[in-house]
Every structure is written in structure tokens, then in C-alpha cells.
Amino acid sequence: MPILKVEDLKVHFPIKGGIFGRTVDHVKAVDGVSLEIEKGTTYGLVGESGSGKTTTGRAIIGLNKITSGKVSFEGKDVTNLRRSRASFHRDVQMIFQDPYSSLNPKKRVLDIVAEPLRNFEKMSRSEEKKRVEELLELVGLSPESIVKYPHQFSGGQRQRIGIARAIALKPKLIIADEPVSALDVSVQAQVLNFMQEIQKELDLTFLFISHDLGVIRHMCNQIGIMYRGRFVEEGLTEDIFNNPQHIYTKRLVAAIPNIDPGKREDSLQFRQEVDNEYKESYDNYFDEEGLAYKLQPVTDTHFVALPEKG
Amino acid sequence: MAERLIDINNLKTSFRIGDDYYAAVDGVSLSLNKNEVLAIVGESGCGKSALAFSIMGLHNRAKIEGEILYRDHNLVDVSESTWSKLRGKNLGMIFQDPLTALNPLMTVGAQISEALFLHNRKLSSEERKAKVIELIEKVGIPRPEHVYTQYPHELSGGMRQRVVIAIAIANDPEVLIADEPTTALDATIQSQILDLIRELKETMSAGIVLITHDLGVVAEMADRVAVMYAGQIVEIVDVNRLFESPLHPYTRSLLNSIPNAEKGQEKLHVIQGIVPALQNLPREGCRFKERIPWIDESAHEENPELHEVTPGHFVRCTCYKQFHFPNEVKEDQVHANS
Numbered sequence: 001m002p003i004l005k006v007e008d009l010k011v012h013f014p015i016k017g018g019i020f021g022r023t024v025d026h027v028k029a030v031d032g033v034s035l036e037i038e039k040g041t042t043y044g045l046v047g048e049s050g051s052g053k054t055t056t057g058r059a060i061i062g063l064n065k066i067t068s069g070k071v072s073f074e075g076k077d078v079t080n081l082r083r084s085r086a087s088f089h090r091d092v093q094m095i096f097q098d099p100y101s102s103l104n105p106k107k108r109v110l111d112i113v114a115e116p117l118r119n120f121e122k123m124s125r126s127e128e129k130k131r132v133e134e135l136l137e138l139v140g141l142s143p144e145s146i147v148k149y150p151h152q153f154s155g156g157q158r159q160r161i162g163i164a165r166a167i168a169l170k171p172k173l174i175i176a177d178e179p180v181s182a183l184d185v186s187v188q189a190q191v192l193n194f195m196q197e198i199q200k201e202l203d204l205t206f207l208f209i210s211h212d213l214g215v216i217r218h219m220c221n222q223i224g225i226m227y228r229g230r231f232v233e234e235g236l237t238e239d240i241f242n243n244p245q246h247i248y249t250k251r252l253v254a255a256i257p258n259i260d261p262g263k264r265e266d267s268l269q270f271r272q273e274v275d276n277e278y279k280e281s282y283d284n285y286f287d288e289e290g291l292a293y294k295l296q297p298v299t300d301t302h303f304v305a306l307p308e309k310g
Numbered sequence: 311m312a313e314r315l316i317d318i319n320n321l322k323t324s325f326r327i328g329d330d331y332y333a334a335v336d337g338v339s340l341s342l343n344k345n346e347v348l349a350i351v352g353e354s355g356c357g358k359s360a361l362a363f364s365i366m367g368l369h370n371r372a373k374i375e376g377e378i379l380y381r382d383h384n385l386v387d388v389s390e391s392t393w394s395k396l397r398g399k400n401l402g403m404i405f406q407d408p409l410t411a412l413n414p415l416m417t418v419g420a421q422i423s424e425a426l427f428l429h430n431r432k433l434s435s436e437e438r439k440a441k442v443i444e445l446i447e448k449v450g451i452p453r454p455e456h457v458y459t460q461y462p463h464e465l466s467g468g469m470r471q472r473v474v475i476a477i478a479i480a481n482d483p484e485v486l487i488a489d490e491p492t493t494a495l496d497a498t499i500q501s502q503i504l505d506l507i508r509e510l511k512e513t514m515s516a517g518i519v520l521i522t523h524d525l526g527v528v529a530e531m532a533d534r535v536a537v538m539y540a541g542q543i544v545e546i547v548d549v550n551r552l553f554e555s556p557l558h559p560y561t562r563s564l565l566n567s568i569p570n571a572e573k574g575q576e577k578l579h580v581i582q583g584i585v586p587a588l589q590n591l592p593r594e595g596c597r598f599k600e601r602i603p604w605i606d607e608s609a610h611e612e613n614p615e616l617h618e619v620t621p622g623h624f625v626r627c628t629c630y631k632q633f634h635f636p637n638e639v640k641e642d643q644v645h646a647n648s
Contacts, residue, residue, distance in 0.1 A: 256526070
């Protein structure tokens, strides 16, 4: 049984207009997304800005209201749960993109990391302090850090404080929204390594949201590619990178800068070919509104959004 | 011999923190040739943008010492009136974030014509408009007449960055400084903008200084690369050798820390420690020493200098000779032991 199952998720935001502020239209930020994540794996959600990948993540954890569709966690329906102390909120945690704005600058590290503990567990002050120190050690920060404030840390260290907070309640699923986009490459490496370590240690499942295909390829077992609120392709990492089927996926893959300067001409040529193909065959891949079709299976693991045959 | 455009000698750009000045760019010597893309790579805080801003004379509170020689000017101490003749005419700049670089209250057309008007008063308004539309077309924006009358907020991020580029190249500058020109953009748009800059380079015969943190962008764009760490250049080399045979420990560490599917490595390399804050930078000895503590102290030079190891390949300090990653043993040590 998959740990997380999302069925036909839709998140529409109303556009208000006119003098009475009536709803005149909707922005279909997420428009029919389905995915399943197996325990202990990492699922990558990729897309460019505005594709709805962040909204998908936020809707799953309950930060955005779900318009329709169903989210099940460990077989239980958790769609639009009220803010109750349901176990779901313990088991699913989030790591945010920007380590500079996701930590309260007025709080000490102790209070930041202990906040989920205070919400869900009854602990004495000394137990709490001990647990926070353990957590900080786990993310590679010294126990003395508990009395410091966020500004006293570097970007990578802050992101690790965010991770310590996310794993405080021993969650089962972590939604990581662009966790390394704001970091330098060497710090990025540190955070990615660390995420893989705690995944093994705690048998964690990740929903990893990113626009960076290099990072996604490094981290994920399975990938879903989003475009304008819908999936255009879904498959195992090998499926997506070795055998991309949808023209949009091909474009994304072609746009990754080639690290070998000797192959510059080749990659430029490849990009131009894909670009021409994109222009020529756009109508085969997108409907009249420029949206992706429904996913069709290519193999058991690989799905591509194509018009239905026949 | 390639034609020199800019010669930077021992440039030192310092910022005031408290009562003292601290050098963010600390003794950089560099040259830019015609028709080349010189990439300056480094992580945040290494001084790459401070260097770019120094070349363009955009710092107003910093203390700048050393020389930036361009034609018969030393850009470090030319007057503001000379600057306003040079900036935008001979030297153009592409900024990182197109939304903040453009004026939200002016149409695209007006912003580009302003750049033309400031340096060329002879054009009639019709001629200028024609030139602007030509520029909009040149940077690959569809329907230039329509876009001429639009405001920045009506355009997508990629289109805005094209407008910024149009302004930068309006007067055919000899030197173009691009400060992280694609960092704010999506991947597919990034590749389009990079292709555009490359195309423009062919037609303009300008020298381009490309500031970036992204080694992928370097591999795609650069001819020559300067790697910066803590205000200093630690390695200068042509792009092929940078990726084939990087020497400086910092360069090698950086290259090892990017996820690379072909290598298929499980663990990414992590550089130990953190970049020290400007006030706490070690000003003596090898600045990278703290980050590679497993390398013997004696490997470093007392006053690390750039050494020309092979023609055109400069490396700072001597520690590269003994450098190895913690999990690998240096070859000659194996021989010594056996």
C-alpha cells in the first residue's frame, strides 16, 4: 500500500472582480493530479514557476484548501482535515524553501525546534531540552546552539534547523518544497546528503519539490512533471531521463546545462532540434486550451499525457 | 594576441563595517579580451558581484583601490561626468533580476529609447523608435511594435530579461557585464537567454564578463574562467581545462559537490566548515586552509600567489600539489608507503 495516495487533486483559486467582488473566474493552479508514493522512497515533483507543484505540496499537507479530489495517507482519507490534532499532522511535516524566512527571527533555536513537540507531546522542560539537543546533534549542529537565534547561523545551518524541526515528531512523510534552491552548491550538497542519511535512518518518505532536474535526478526514485496544473509525464527516474516521451519533458531535459564544455555545440543543436519539434508538434501534445491531456501508460511505470487514441 | 579591453590590476574593494574597512575584493588582477566570455564563478559572498559593480563604478560607499584600465581611463577614479559618458555606452550591464532592473512606470519602448537618447542625441524621434523596435526584435521578442508600448509587468520573466539585455546592448558596448543573468529564470527560459547572449556575442564582438554561481552555465558559455573564493581569484584557466583538469582544491571541491548523473555518485562532496564572514576572513596565508584541514600545513604557501602552472593556467597557493579528497589517497603517498 502506498503511504500517500493523491487522486484527481484540484486546487482552484477564485478570481474576484466587479464592484461586488464576485468570483468571476478561477485559476486552476492544480487541475487533476494523481500520484502514489511508496514508503521509504522519494518522489520528485518538477515544474517551472507557476506549474502548480508547490500548491500540490501545500494542498496535501493542508495549507491550501482542496477544491476536489482525495488525499489518503496510510489508507485513511485526510482530504481537508480540520485543524485538529489528528495524527496526520504529526506524521506529515514540511521543509520550506527559504531558510531565511521560514524561521522566526525572534525565537531561539530551542523554541523553534520545540514548537511541534509542544503542540503534540507533553514533555517537561528538561525532557524537551534534551530532545531538542538530540535533534540538533542529528542534524550536525552543536547542542549549545539552542540558545542562539536564527541570524547567528549560515544558510545551510538554518536549513538544517528547519529539518530538525520537521523531524522532531518522527514523521513518516516530509514534503520538501525547494529545500536547496536558496543555497550555494557546496551547502546544497550538505543538505542533500543529510536528507538521504535521515531518510535511511528514520525510514522517511519524501515528496521533493524542485525545479532543478539535476537535484531531482540525484534524489528521486520516481518523478512527476507538471505543466500548468497537470502532469505531462510520470515515471521512474530512468524513464524520465533516458526515455522522455512528452515534448515538454524533452524541452526540460534539453535545457539542463551540459557540464562538459566540449559538448557545447551538440547540446545547442539538440536544444534547437527539440525546440523545433516543440513548435511543430505542439498541437499533438496539448489541447485547445494549451493544457496537457490525460496520462496514458507507456510501460508499467511510465505515463505520458497524450490524446486518447481512436 | 587577443586584443585587451580591460586590465584590472590589484583591485581592492572594501566595505565599511563598524569603524573599519574590510576588503570584499582583495587584490584581484584580471584582463578581459575582445570577443571572449570571461566567467567569474564563486559562491555567495566570494566577491564576484562586488567585482562586477566595481568595474561598472556602481559602488557609492565602498573604498576602491588598484586599477581598472579601460582605454585611457582608470575606471577607479574617473569623474562622475566621464562615467555617465562611458556607462551604458562603452560598458553595458545585464542585471540579475529583470523586475527590479526595469522601471515599472515606463513602457518598454521608452526605457530602451532612454538608453539610446542619453548617448546619441542626433537621432530624430522616428529614427530612435525604429532603432528601438530593431533592438526588441534582435533580442528575440515577438511582435516588437506591440511590446514597444507595453509595461514591464505585462511581460513574462524571460521577456523582461530580454528587455534588460536590449537596454544593455542599445549602444553596442565593447564590454558587457552580466551579473547572474539567468538566476531568476526558469530552466527552459535560462537556456534561451544563454543562447541569445551567445548569439549577440558573435555579432557584437564585445567582451563579456559573466558572473555566475552555476558551473553548468559556465560550461555552456565561458571561454575563460576565474574562480573566486573569499575575495581572491584562486584559479584562472580556459573552460575546457577547468572541467578536465581543475587544480585548486576549491575548484575541485565545487565540481565534486554538484549532482552529476554520469558519475552516479551516492554521496556529494561537502566542503567542510563555512565561508567566514567578511570581518573574520583570514587575511594571511591560504584562505582555503580552514576548509581542508586534513591537508598538511606545510603544503600551503605563506603568502599564496597565483602561479602559472601551464601556459594560461593560474592557481593560487601550492596546496593543490598535495590536495586529495578525504576518502582518497594521493598517488605518490601510495608509492612512498609501498
